[in-house]
Each structure stands twice: as C-alpha cells, then as structure tokens.
Amino acid sequence: MKRVPIKLKVNGQAYVFDAVPENKTLLSLIRDDIGLTGTKEGCAEGDCGACTVLLNGKTVDSCLVLAVEADGGEVLTIEGLSRDGNLHPIQQAFVDEGSVQCGYCIPGMIMSTYGLLQENPSPTDAEIKKGLEGNICRCTGYVRILNAVHKASEMMAKESK
Numbered sequence: 001m002k003r004v005p006i007k008l009k010v011n012g013q014a015y016v017f018d019a020v021p022e023n024k025t026l027l028s029l030i031r032d033d034i035g036l037t038g039t040k041e042g043c044a045e046g047d048c049g050a051c052t053v054l055l056n057g058k059t060v061d062s063c064l065v066l067a068v069e070a071d072g073g074e075v076l077t078i079e080g081l082s083r084d085g086n087l088h089p090i091q092q093a094f095v096d097e098g099s100v101q102c103g104y105c106i107p108g109m110i111m112s113t114y115g116l117l118q119e120n121p122s123p124t125d126a127e128i129k130k131g132l133e134g135n136i137c138r139c140t141g142y143v144r145i146l147n148a149v150h151k152a153s154e155m156m157a158k159e160s161k
C-alpha cells in the first residue's frame with residue numbers, strides 16, 4: 001500500500017503524518033493515530049452516523065472519508081466542543097434532557113446537531129429529524145434527543161445575545 005504525507009488540524013491542533021496508508025480512513029486516523037476515541041465506529045459503512053465529525057465545517061461520516069482526503073483540512077471532533085473544561089451547550093442539553101442511554105451514538109448525534117445548528121440555529125421538529133436522519137440510536141426512541149436539540153438551540157441563542 002502506497003503511503004503519503006498529510007497535514008491537518010484536529011480541534012485546532014496541527015498534526016503532521018509522514019506516511020499514511022492511502023486506504024486509512026479519517027476515523028482510524030482520529031482514533032488510532034491521534035488517540036481521540038470519542039468518535040465511535042459503528043457500522044463502518046456510512047449507515048449509522050456514530051463516526052460523525054466536522055471536516056472543514058461540514059458533517060461527514062469519518063468512516064467513509066480517507067485520511068488523505070482530509071489533507072490540509074480542519075477537523076472538529078466531540079473532544080473539541082468543550083470550552084475551558086465546561087460542556088458545550090449541546091452536550092449539556094443532552095445531559096439535561098436525559099438523552100443518553102448506552103451513549104454509543106451520542107458523539108455522532110452531538111456532532112450532527114452541531115452541524116445542523118450552525119446552518120439552522122432554530123430548527124423545527126421536522127428539520128431536526130431531517131438533520132439527524134443519518135444518525136441511528138438503538139436505545140432512546142429519539143424523543144429525548146429531539147428535546148435536547150431544541151434545548152441546545154435555545155441555550156445557544158441565549159448565549160449569542
């Protein structure tokens with residue numbers, strides 16, 4: 001397998017890799033090489049959303065993106081959301097609304113919520129369902145997740161005033 005050098009920023013920190021196999025996924029680079037294990041691997045086929053991160057401001061399934069495709073890019077993972085040791089409002093809203101059961105889907109849910117609220121700060125129920133349709137949760141039935149997204153939207157609106 002050919003190896004190539006890549007540079008990228010993850011959560012604001014610069015990383016340089018001299019020889020990344022061309023077939024390595026961004027998910028594997030994040031978890032195995034950088035050691036940020038908050039991003040989860042579920043299906044590894046683009047169906048579950050557990051591996052969602054932001055790449056250059058857009059949500060992606062990191063299991064479907066090759067690390068070389070992220071060369072020169074900026075990645076945001078769940079570890080990059082907290083500020084000064086405090087949970088991001090989206091994380092806090094998921095906790096407050098009791099939206100977390102086993103937790104496996106939650107980093108991906110939260111990153112998709114982050115992406116959604118960047119584009120649409122005050123989404124309707126239907127817009128939230130559409131925005132999170134790529135994220136599967138086997139535990140919660142989604143109602144509390146929906147509530148958490150609304151709460152996060154309100155919290156972020158208050159913060160920006």
Ligand code: FES
Pocket residue numbers: 040041042043044045046047048049050051052061062063064
């Ligand atoms: S692990 Fe990437 S979409 Fe399921």
Ligand code: FES
Pocket residue numbers: 099100101102103104105106136137138139140
């Ligand atoms: S909380 Fe268990 S899969 Fe969503």
